[in-house]
Amino acid sequence: MSGQVSSPEPSKVTPNSPASLEPSAIPAEWRRFGAFLRSPALPEKAAPFSLSSLRAVVVIFGLDLAAMSVIIGTAILIFSFGYELPSNKLAELELGLPIILLIVVGAPLFEEIGFRGWLAGRPAHVWPLIIIGAAAFGLPLLVGQGRPLIVGGGLIIALIAAIILAWRLWGRTPFKFFSRYFGWFYALSTLAFAVVHLSNYDDANPAFLLLVIPQAVAGLLFGYTRVQYGLWASILLHALHNGTFIALAMMGKSAA
Numbered sequence: 001m002s003g004q005v006s007s008p009e010p011s012k013v014t015p016n017s018p019a020s021l022e023p024s025a026i027p028a029e030w031r032r033f034g035a036f037l038r039s040p041a042l043p044e045k046a047a048p049f050s051l052s053s054l055r056a057v058v059v060i061f062g063l064d065l066a067a068m069s070v071i072i073g074t075a076i077l078i079f080s081f082g083y084e085l086p087s088n089k090l091a092e093l094e095l096g097l098p099i100i101l102l103i104v105v106g107a108p109l110f111e112e113i114g115f116r117g118w119l120a121g122r123p124a125h126v127w128p129l130i131i132i133g134a135a136a137f138g139l140p141l142l143v144g145q146g147r148p149l150i151v152g153g154g155l156i157i158a159l160i161a162a163i164i165l166a167w168r169l170w171g172r173t174p175f176k177f178f179s180r181y182f183g184w185f186y187a188l189s190t191l192a193f194a195v196v197h198l199s200n201y202d203d204a205n206p207a208f209l210l211l212v213i214p215q216a217v218a219g220l221l222f223g224y225t226r227v228q229y230g231l232w233a234s235i236l237l238h239a240l241h242n243g244t245f246i247a248l249a250m251m252g253k254s255a256a
Helices: 025-038 051-079 098-115 123-143 147-171 176-180 184-199 205-228 231-255
Strands: none
Touching: 025 051, 025 205, 051 205, 051 231, 098 184, 098 205, 098 231, 123 147, 176 184, 184 205, 205 231
């Protein structure tokens, strides 16, 4: 994986690329993603919100569905030989409205902010998340778990400080070191996203990384979408991804 900044041409959104859902536009976007994987490069800025960008997200979602279909098909083949996976905690959830909203709306929002909100490498994105992260993990250690009001107040102050800092830093270009080593940051965000999902399995450990191949593939797509089209786009793609699997799970339970 190259960490160098290559020509920005594959990263640009041209009027002819994702402007329609014609058959020719679909493989074109998929080829751009393939070129991005071969040499990840951070664009100068993400494409602005537009109908063209929205259609691009739909095209990438199609690639996501194709990739997940291959992974699920392979898993079914493996299961046919008698292999059993560790118990998945998500399979035990009662899919009521609060859980569905958490998975389809809450998880995409918070996971994209946490795992890819900083991936643009801009000071206005990186420093506020560092402040919030430091407060979220540091305050409980400093004051203890028995003082929720102090921890909650500190988090509110940290959030306000992060918003003010983001406003002050808005419009600044990405850190030079971040652009230079973007490939490594892209890989790190994808790996972290996948490894965290090991917690969905009972008795899982890092040796079971094959279990989170779907999350790794999804993370690659989410990261690409985030830097090309913006954080809103990766949140939407993530929501579509989760919503599809929730719908399939509900259909499976109804059929059973």
